[in-house]
Structure formats: C-alpha cells, structure tokens
Amino acid sequence: MTSVRERRLPEPAGPTAPVAPGLGAAIGAYQDAVVRLSGLDPVTTELVRLRCARQHQCFT
Amino acid sequence: MADRVGPGLLAPDLDERLARFAPEVRDVITNLHGELWKALDPEVLELCRLRIASLQADDRETARAAPGAPVAPEKAAAIAGWPDSPLFSDRERACLAFTEQFVGDVAGVTQGDVDALLEHFSPGEVQAFVSALLALDQHQRLALGLRTVLAPKEETA
Numbered sequence: 001m002t003s004v005r006e007r008r009l010p011e012p013a014g015p016t017a018p019v020a021p022g023l024g025a026a027i028g029a030y031q032d033a034v035v036r037l038s039g040l041d042p043v044t045t046e047l048v049r050l051r052c053a054r055q056h057q058c059f060t
Numbered sequence: 061m062a063d064r065v066g067p068g069l070l071a072p073d074l075d076e077r078l079a080r081f082a083p084e085v086r087d088v089i090t091n092l093h094g095e096l097w098k099a100l101d102p103e104v105l106e107l108c109r110l111r112i113a114s115l116q117a118d119d120r121e122t123a124r125a126a127p128g129a130p131v132a133p134e135k136a137a138a139i140a141g142w143p144d145s146p147l148f149s150d151r152e153r154a155c156l157a158f159t160e161q162f163v164g165d166v167a168g169v170t171q172g173d174v175d176a177l178l179e180h181f182s183p184g185e186v187q188a189f190v191s192a193l194l195a196l197d198q199h200q201r202l203a204l205g206l207r208t209v210l211a212p213k214e215e216t217a
Contacts, residue, residue: 009183009186019100033088
C-alpha cells in the first residue's frame with residue numbers, strides 16, 4: 001500500500017538550527033529502550049508497535 | 061544530556077515503578093523529561109501538561125509540583141475552562157487547542173490545527189512543541205496505565 005502524506009510544516013528557506021536539539025535524540029533513546037525490553041516477546045512487541053502506528057497514522 | 065535529571069521530572073509513582081521494573085527505561089525517560097522543557101516556553105508547556113491531566117482526570121498529575129515552570133494558581137485552576145477564560149493569551153490558546161486535539165484524537169489533527177500554531181511559532185518551534193507534547197502525553201498515559209494495572213495487585217501483595 002502506498003500513501004502520499006502532505007507536508008504540514010513549510011520547508012525552511014535555508015539551514016536552520018534545531019530548536020530543541022536534545023529532544024529528538026532523547027525521544028529516540030526512550031523508544032529504543034522500550035523496544036529492547038525483554039518482558040514481552042519480540043513478535044507481540046512488533047504487533048503492538050504496528051497497531052500504535054496505524055492508530056496514529058504514522059507512516060514512517 | 062538534560063540539565064535537570066532527578067526527582068520531580070516524573071510522577072512519583074511512575075518513577076518508583078520504572079525503577080523497579082524497567083530501570084533502563086526510567087533513565088532515558090527521565091532524561092527525556094529534562095529535555096522537553098527546553099522545547100518551548102516552559103510555562104506554555106506546563107499549561108499543556110495540566111490540560112492533559114484534566115482531560116485524563118488524573119488528579120495526581122494535576123496536584124504534583126510543576127516539573128517545568130509553575131504557572132499562576134488562577135490559570136492552573138481555570139485550565140479546563142480556558143476557552144471562556146480571559147486569563148490565556150492567543151499563543152497559549154493555540155497550544156491548548158492543539159493539545160486537546162492531540163490527546164483526544166491524534167490522527168485527527170488537521171492542517172488547520174498546525175496552521176494555528178504557525179501563527180505564533182516557527183516551523184522548528186512547532187516541531188519541538190509537538191515532540192514535547194508527545195512526551196508529556198505518553199508520560200501521563202503510562203503513569204495512569206501502570207497505576208490502574210499494578211496498584212490493585214500491589215495493595216494485596
């Protein structure tokens with residue numbers, strides 16, 4: 001299935017510094033740590049991840 | 061690394077449960093909650109945190125000390141009725157309206173919701189705000205979820 005998502009934020013005119021440079025990395029580290037938890041088996045974890053993505057219309 | 065890492069960034073019961081069950085997650089979520097307050101005016105983010113708590117009927121989250129920046133008590137008390145209150149600026153209103161849509165139905169966020177934020181913030185600030193909102197929303201849902209699932213078992217243990 002393909003899906004075209006419209007860009008909701010305008011492209012910056014030029015190079016811009018991130019507003020909160022540590023925040024994106026911190027979110028990534030948090031998500032990585034959650035996925036690495038071993039209390040739930042990997043298949044169930046992936047099913048939950050996909051279900052959340054669909055619920056949030058996250059296509060990445 | 062966050063400047064502020066330690067007690068107060070997370071809800072106390074969530075902090076304690078993560079320390080017991082998932083200390084590796086506690087460390088990174090604590091760091092995340094140190095970072096998020098740098099994303100935007102912390103007073104605006106605090107208003108959004110309080111609005112999420114009122115939407116979730118999370119009295120503990122509402123009552124705990126502000127992890128970012130405190131807001132005036134009269135504004136905190138008026139948070140659920142912000143549309144009809146003169147206490148809130150247009151900037152705060154845009155953020156609170158977006159917060160309500162995000163918490164209630166994130167998939168239903170429209171271009172109009174984003175454009176309302178862009179009237180007050182740069183695209184980079186909007187991106188940072190939405191990221192901070194995600195972290196605040198997840199924190200409260202996680203705290204409520206674990207409290208609901210684990211508290212009855214803890215009481216009988």
